Amino acid sequence: MxxxxxxxxxxxxxxxxxxIIRMMEEDAYCIDVIKQVQAVQGALNKVSEAIxxxxxxxxxxxxxxxDDPGERTRVLEEITExxxxxKKI
Amino acid sequence: MxxxxxxxxxxxxxxxxxxIIRMMEEDAYCIDVIKQVQAVQGALNKVSEAIxxxxxxxxxxxxxxxDDPGERTRVLEEITExxxxxKKI
Amino acid sequence: MxxxxxxxxxxxxxxxxxxIIRMMEEDAYCIDVIKQVQAVQGALNKVSEAIxxxxxxxxxxxxxxxDDPGERTRVLEEITExxxxxKKI
Amino acid sequence: MxxxxxxxxxxxxxxxxxxIIRMMEEDAYCIDVIKQVQAVQGALNKVSEAIxxxxxxxxxxxxxxxDDPGERTRVLEEITExxxxxKKI
Known part of the structure; x- marks a missing residue:
């Protein structure tokens, strides 16, 4: 799968x-760390999309x-969820 | 539909x-306006979900x-899109 | 302001x-409606950013x-909030 | 810092x-993987907020x-960015 x-x-x-953890250990500039965290989140979105x-x-x-209507409903409800x-993360 | x-x-x-437009016309506090804009966005999300x-x-x-494999692919691709x-908005 | x-x-x-409301009244295709809702949300983000x-x-x-340290803390906490x-909307 | x-x-x-990588190697159910990816993204948001x-x-x-107006502008522009x-990730 x-x-x-x-x-x-x-x-x-x-x-x-x-x-990023190394950057933080070496006391990198906050905004640079946040931007790298955002880059990781963007990459995670791409994986979620592909999955x-x-x-x-x-x-x-x-x-x-x-032929199972309950199963149909279940898989569709999961997509909506x-x-x-x-959008809440 | x-x-x-x-x-x-x-x-x-x-x-x-x-x-919100009225709040802005009456020079409401910026953060209060932004919070109301976020509330509207949350409400729009709920409509999108329901649709x-x-x-x-x-x-x-x-x-x-x-029976149309092209149509199947098309509707599924729309969901992924x-x-x-x-997440980009 | x-x-x-x-x-x-x-x-x-x-x-x-x-x-968009008119599109819905005229029974437009769901995905087209969702895309327009997403466009509105993108436009609202731009307003929030500018504000x-x-x-x-x-x-x-x-x-x-x-000179008011309480006021300083308050405005900064509002930005973080x-x-x-x-990201939760 | x-x-x-x-x-x-x-x-x-x-x-x-x-x-999550182990789940994927063991062929876990797609939706379970996506939910765990979303949990990681939520946790990353909390770190970004704290930073x-x-x-x-x-x-x-x-x-x-x-006393440096250029520096003032720079740090504020970074926050807006x-x-x-x-919201784009």
Whole structure:
């Protein structure tokens, strides 16, 4: 389900985060730290988008084409939840 | 497609926005204006969520259960786009 | 405090919002409505930024250069709050 | 400048991120991964807020109470930029 591209991106983000921790340990300028944190958040958004795209074309499509109405409702409600939550963070 | 609840919410938001314009005309405190603008944005998010929920259970479900693979891809890609865009505003 | 540019922008946004309400009344495609709502939110962000910029160079600067430490703390705490809230909407 | 609390939070976030990578390696459900990514983003927001709060009461206050108008403008412009950017990620 989780393709190698997304895993690679996540490992890059982990490295980026460790770099920010080093910046903080070396007392880097606050605004530079905040900008790097924002860059990490932007990169995380791209991973979420890619995972959502895969999810829609696999699990969600299977559920909606399937015969279980409860399952259909469930997968669609999850999409709305994730969309709603994406703006509260 | 667009139910009355969403329309009612949008008209309430329009009234809220007019109230903010009046606050600005009367030289209200900047931070109070910004907080009201944020309240309007929060209310707009709730409308977007409700529209998306309706869209998923109607158009998207119809397309995915339908026989046109191009249409399926199109509706799913739109969801990913809207999700991606929601974080850039 | 609130300059004419910001007021003009807010009136444009009000017109945009009324246009979206009309789109909904005429049963426009859900995704088109959501995209217009996102455009309004982007425009509101620009107004908030402009108001914040004015606020920092006027009220906040006056308070910080003033002699009241409580007032200094208060204006700075408001900035942090507005920043925190901006991500929760 | 960067207090121990923020560093500790960042190290916790790094651990959380590594946990998400493991979830992905073990093929966890997409929506569960996205929710954990959103939790990391929420935690990063809290760190940004805390860094901004410290920055306002230290560097920004010093600059605004100082005698260099260019420096005053610079620190305030940085705050507006960070605020603007926070909504585009």
């Amino acid at each position: 989780h393709n190698d591209d997304n895993l690679k991106r996540m490992r890059t983000i982990e490295g980026h985060l460790r770099g 959502l795209r895969d999810h829609l074309s696999s699990c969600v499509t299977t559920a909606i084409r399937g 994730v969309f709603a939550q994406s | 667009h139910n009355d609840d969403n329309l009612k919410r949008m008209r309430t938001i329009e009234g809220h926005l007019r109230g 998306l929920r309706d869209h998923l259970s109607s158009c998207v479900t119809t397309a995915i259960r339908g 809207v999700f991606a865009q929601s | 609130h300059n004419d540019d910001n007021l003009k922008r807010m009136r444009t946004i009000e017109g945009h919002l009324r246009g 914040l910029r004015d606020h920092l160079s006027s009220c906040v600067t006056t308070a910080i250069r003033g 507005v920043f925190a809230q901006s | 960067h207090n121990d609390d923020n560093l500790k939070r960042m190290r916790t976030i790094e651990g959380h991120l590594r946990g 901004l709060r410290d920055h306002l009461s230290s560097c920004v206050t010093t600059a605004i109470r100082g 960070v605020f603007a950017q926070s």
